Amino acid sequence: MNDFLLRLYVVLCISFFTHQARAGVLLEPFVGYGQTTVSTTDLSATDAQSKDSGLGYGSRLGYRFNQSFWIAAEYAAGNGTSKSSTPGIADMNYNNTAMSAVVGYDHNHFRVWAGYGFSDKVTLKDSSGTETNFSGTNYKLGVGLRPSTSFSVNFEYLIPKYTKYNTAGGADADVSTIYSKMDVSSMFLSVSFPFDLGK
Numbered sequence: 026m027n028d029f030l031l032r033l034y035v036v037l038c039i040s041f042f043t044h045q046a047r048a049g050v051l052l053e054p055f056v057g058y059g060q061t062t063v064s065t066t067d068l069s070a071t072d073a074q075s076k077d078s079g080l081g082y083g084s085r086l087g088y089r090f091n092q093s094f095w096i097a098a099e100y101a102a103g104n105g106t107s108k109s110s111t112p113g114i115a116d117m118n119y120n121n122t123a124m125s126a127v128v129g130y131d132h133n134h135f136r137v138w139a140g141y142g143f144s145d146k147v148t149l150k151d152s153s154g155t156e157t158n159f160s161g162t163n164y165k166l167g168v169g170l171r172p173s174t175s176f177s178v179n180f181e182y183l184i185p186k187y188t189k190y191n192t193a194g195g196a197d198a199d200v201s202t203i204y205s206k207m208d209v210s211s212m213f214l215s216v217s218f219p220f221d222l223g224k
Contacts, residue, residue: 049221051095053085055179057215059103066206077119079105081213085127089221093132099125099140107149121147123163136169136177145185159200161187175218183211 061077080103087097100122107117123145129138142163149157163186169179187207189197200207 049089051085051087051089051097051219052222053097053177053217053219054082055084055215055217056080056082057179057213059105059211059213061185061209061211063107064206064208065204067204070205073109073111073114075107075109077105077107079103079119081215087127093130094128095131096126096128099123099127101125115152117149117151119147119149121145125163125165127165129167131171134171136167136171136179138167138169140165140167142183142185145187147185147187155193157192158190159187160189160197161185161200169217171219175220177217177219179213179215179217181211181213181215183213185209185211 057080059077059079059081063075063077065073067073081101082103083099083101085097085099087095089095102120102122104118104120107119109116123142125140125142127138127140129136142165144160145163146158146160149159163183165181165183167179167181169177171177187200187209190200190203191197
């Protein structure tokens with residue numbers, strides 16, 4: 026992860042100095058509502074499903090190379106409730122954080138972007154306070170409608186891939202030791218405020 030961040034930093038610095046006349050610093054805070062569906066099959070071939078929903082928020086910081094193309098580092102977080110479809114399983118609370126690299130293109134009032142989350146973590150906490158942590162990566166695609174240059178209404182579709190987990194702060198283990206299949210997908214509706222600074 027440190028090597029990735031170093032490469033991203035170098036690319037941004039080179040781009041800033043070579044395109045300084047046209048580039049601007051992009052700062053884009055956002056807030057919205059997310060819903061995630063988790064489908065699992067354990068090692069005994071038992072299927073289960075849960076739905077997570079709640080508040081999401083974060084910010085992007087990067088560079089706009091011209092009036093259209095931009096690249097940014099993104100921090101996102103959220104919290105809410107996880108509801109299982111399995112009878113007898115109580116609701117849990119969740120918290121999640123993700124760090125991503127995002128590239129995008131703005132054209133008039135429309136925006137599109139894609140991102141890779143090199144760090145995606147979610148913590149589930151049951152009524153007794155016991156925490157289970159999952160970690161991995163994610164991919165995302167987003168579209169937005171920008172009625173003004175500093176306001177955007179957005180929709181994102183994310184596919185997290187969790188590969189590690191631990192319970193109550195124990196050692197990390199592979200998700201494959203408890204699930205033969207774990208499919209996760211997420212939708213996020215948000216508003217954001219893209220500002221071009223330093224032009």
